[in-house]
Amino acid sequence: MNNFTSTGKRRPDQLTPHPENVKIYGDLADSELVESVKQKGILNPLLVTYDNRIISGHRRWDAAKVADLETVPVVVFGSDDELDILEALIESNRQREKTNEQIAREGDALKTVSAERAKRRQGQRNDLNIVEHVPQCSVNNFTNGKARDIAAKKLGVSGKHLDTAIKVVSVIDELSNSGREDEAKQLRQTLNNGSVRKAYQTVKQNYSAPQAEIPVAAKVEPKQSHLTLDAWDMMNEPDRAVALATKGTHTFNTTNDNIEWASWSWNPVTGCLHGCTYCYARDIASRFYGYLGGVEERFKPVFYPDRLTAPANTKQPNLDTIDDPVKRLGKQNVFVCSMADLFGKWVPNEWIEAVLQQAWDNPQWNFLFLTKFPIRMAEFEYPDNAWLGTTVDKQWAVERAEKAFDKLRVGGYRGVAWLSCEPMLEKLTFSSLNMFDWLVVGGSSGSNTDAAFKPPFDWTVHLWNQAKRYGLPVYMKTNLGIENEVRVREYPVEL
Numbered sequence: 001m002n003n004f005t006s007t008g009k010r011r012p013d014q015l016t017p018h019p020e021n022v023k024i025y026g027d028l029a030d031s032e033l034v035e036s037v038k039q040k041g042i043l044n045p046l047l048v049t050y051d052n053r054i055i056s057g058h059r060r061w062d063a064a065k066v067a068d069l070e071t072v073p074v075v076v077f078g079s080d081d082e083l084d085i086l087e088a089l090i091e092s093n094r095q096r097e098k099t100n101e102q103i104a105r106e107g108d109a110l111k112t113v114s115a116e117r118a119k120r121r122q123g124q125r126n127d128l129n130i131v132e133h134v135p136q137c138s139v140n141n142f143t144n145g146k147a148r149d150i151a152a153k154k155l156g157v158s159g160k161h162l163d164t165a166i167k168v169v170s171v172i173d174e175l176s177n178s179g180r181e182d183e184a185k186q187l188r189q190t191l192n193n194g195s196v197r198k199a200y201q202t203v204k205q206n207y208s209a210p211q212a213e214i215p216v217a218a219k220v221e222p223k224q225s226h227l228t229l230d231a232w233d234m235m236n237e238p239d240r241a242v243a244l245a246t247k248g249t250h251t252f253n254t255t256n257d258n259i260e261w262a263s264w265s266w267n268p269v270t271g272c273l274h275g276c277t278y279c280y281a282r283d284i285a286s287r288f289y290g291y292l293g294g295v296e297e298r299f300k301p302v303f304y305p306d307r308l309t310a311p312a313n314t315k316q317p318n319l320d321t322i323d324d325p326v327k328r329l330g331k332q333n334v335f336v337c338s339m340a341d342l343f344g345k346w347v348p349n350e351w352i353e354a355v356l357q358q359a360w361d362n363p364q365w366n367f368l369f370l371t372k373f374p375i376r377m378a379e380f381e382y383p384d385n386a387w388l389g390t391t392v393d394k395q396w397a398v399e400r401a402e403k404a405f406d407k408l409r410v411g412g413y414r415g416v417a418w419l420s421c422e423p424m425l426e427k428l429t430f431s432s433l434n435m436f437d438w439l440v441v442g443g444s445s446g447s448n449t450d451a452a453f454k455p456p457f458d459w460t461v462h463l464w465n466q467a468k469r470y471g472l473p474v475y476m477k478t479n480l481g482i483e484n485e486v487r488v489r490e491y492p493v494e495l
Helices: 019-024 031-040 058-066 082-091 100-127 136-155 159-177 181-194 196-206 229-234 237-244 280-288 325-330 349-361 396-410 457-469
Strands: 006-010 046-048 053-056 072-076 264-266 333-336 366-371 386-391 417-421 438-441 474-476
Touching (some): 019 082, 053 082, 100 136, 100 181, 100 196, 159 181, 159 196, 159 349, 181 196
Parallel strands (some): 333 366, 417 438
16 A cells, blocks of 8 residues: 655646546536636645545536646545545545435445455455454355444434435436436436435335345244344344344234224334333333243333234224224324334334334324434434324423424424323423424323322413414323313314
């Protein structure tokens, strides 16, 4: 490797654009940049390789050609390693505004960098006769999984999000290469102007999307129906892929009459680490989840891959035959992870993405999500049939909820956004409710450790007045202790 950095000048015709820049970004100088270069020249040097390939400054180089500049200032990159060069090319574009397609192409390139470096390290160990009990599948696992996660982290997206975007871009390239440019253009517009998820849905519906390869040796049925966090951490990428592809026979559970607006519950993930003393779910788990071990083990986070197909397995009643509009709504609504917080900071992204994929794939249902981690909820992408909710039980949680749901709205979320102030443990005051569509308010029915709690009536009135100021429908739970004759029961959709 030539470890040097030098400055100088080059004629534009001596320089060549790096092919990865064309592939990833593909943009040239606009008229404004050309005019600026004509008047002021190039103020920031181009970053080039020792053999005159441009790493950074392609638009400036293009403007210099149009402006007929004789020379341009350059800085020569201090490495001739192709992986260093590719990484520098992407790093130099960190601050620019990018499309989803450009992010996907960056991620694909960074995956290559990480995977190739892993192979080099393994090769160096072999050359030095360093004996390590590391099977080849571990190297492949890095190539297939961790390389993706490293790339995703650098780009500020989840690994699943990056994989999905890369799959869409690969279909765009296939369409372009086969002369179907109009279709490629339309899919590109969906990807960049709509969302990665919507573009992927288009791919699934209209094209043969590339699937992740699973080694033949890994194509075995999981040995257990549930996976703890520790078990998941110990699995390699192929085995995780097998688990996520499990086809189970489970269907939804029916809820009791206390949740009349959701007739079904679905728990592909159970358990929580919040430690809320008023939690009813922990009490249920301690009674019925004995197969997970002792009492302390029964409410630790667990993933049930064979429950993922429950939305497709459950037959929805004919809604047209149900006269009661509330019951009709309830038969369409599914309360997701009523025995967990799906967006808890301890939950792996892959578990969350696997659950959300079912919401995308099953538009016949409305999926109701509820979390105490709304900031993390706002990191994902959702179909319109996902109802997103957050629990606000004390005043400190108000600002967090407003901030997260404002981010969701700005990001394009169009589904039902709801607030669950249950149990309402303090008098709550919001600065704005513009980002929400529905307010559910309640007390605490009691748990093994906490007595039942009914908030003072004026707290409920105070919250109701705020909701009405913003035109929000309100649903008051029975545990408020308000008589049914005066208890408000409104819904976020027309019945």
